[in-house]
Amino acid sequence: MKYWLLPFIALGSLSACSSDNQEKQQANDPFVEKEIPTFSPLNSGGVNLPQPDPRFNIPAEHIPTSGLQVDIRPPVNPLPIIHDSIAQFDGERASIVYPADKQAVYNLQQVARLLNEQGIAYQQENGKIITDWTSTGRADEVGNVQLRYQIEQLGNQQASALAISILQAKRDNVIFTPTVVDKQRYAAGRLNQLVGELNIAYQQQQQQLATSSNIPLNSTIATDRNGRQALIAQAGFNATWQKLAQILPSLGFSIEEENIGRGYRELKYRALDELEWRRFGVARPDLAKGEYKLQIAVVGNNTAIVFTDEDDQPLDQQQAEAVYQALQRLLAN
Secondary structure, rough: OOHHHHHHHHHHHHHHHHOOHHHHEEEEEEOOOOOOOOOOOOOOOOOOOOOOOOHHOOHHHOOOOOOOEEEEEOOOOOOOOOOOEEEEEOOOEEEEEEEHHOOOEEEEEEEEEEHHHOOOEEEOOOOEEEEOOOEEEOOOOOOOOEEEEEEEEEEEEEEEEEEEEEEEEEEEOOOOOOOOOHHHHHHHHHHHHHHHHHHHHHHHHHHHHHHHOOOOOEEEEEEEOOEEEEEOOOOOOHHHHHHHHHHHHHHOEEEEEOOOOOEEEEEEOOOOOHHHHHHOOOOOOOOOEEEEEEEEEEEOOEEEEEEEEOOOOOHHHHHHHHHHHHHHHHHHO
């Protein structure tokens, strides 16, 4: 039993030392040297020693008699989490600036989704999000510190930015004015947390898409709710979307424009010769060169693929069967 007692005592001592958030934040140093030895007056042996000039005496009231309460927590800086980004704090706002082509991942809509998942109420208008009172999320606060944040998205054709500032702060329901250090700590901390979660979700999605694009997909030709022939892939939307991006060029379709949120792609077709279509086990369809459209939609656990011409008219039966049969073979590889 004596061998177990010492570790528990040590663990209890460590817990006790770090349990008080006041101690985590502040250092109380009275600036007094302890155990200073006392000296007897110097025996000058009859020599007159120079006396101190009273003009340089430090007034007694300027000498601290007690410790100063100094917040010793390290500062929090905005981090350039996004590739090719710049993060900074300007005294009021913590912001991160990133290339405009990443707006689809890092934007106010995605931030709003995270706030909903975290149970943080907010109002959104004029390109800004104003949150209700919410905790800082830090474990080292003294009292119940709550904040109201303003989150905004800025940008132009070259770059976009997310910026966070502190609108109000209160501790134990008492409003207080945050210092510049407080503003940096809380605004930068929230910005790093939100952008970090968006970045993790994006990286995970990219890994899933990279993996799913190499998986064979089974599919069947069917009729959709509008009576059009469609190809039904037995896979989720992301896997189907990524796989199609790889195989469409093999059929002569290049992707001109796309919107993954709408499941929509504009395609340009260059006619393949008869031999190339025979490689897919079908006769060459009578497809004219030009623009076509591809709509991808979720149907339960499956994904529907529908081709139309540039006027949104469905392909005729012979064209649709040839295109969908060729896609079936390519999806299955």
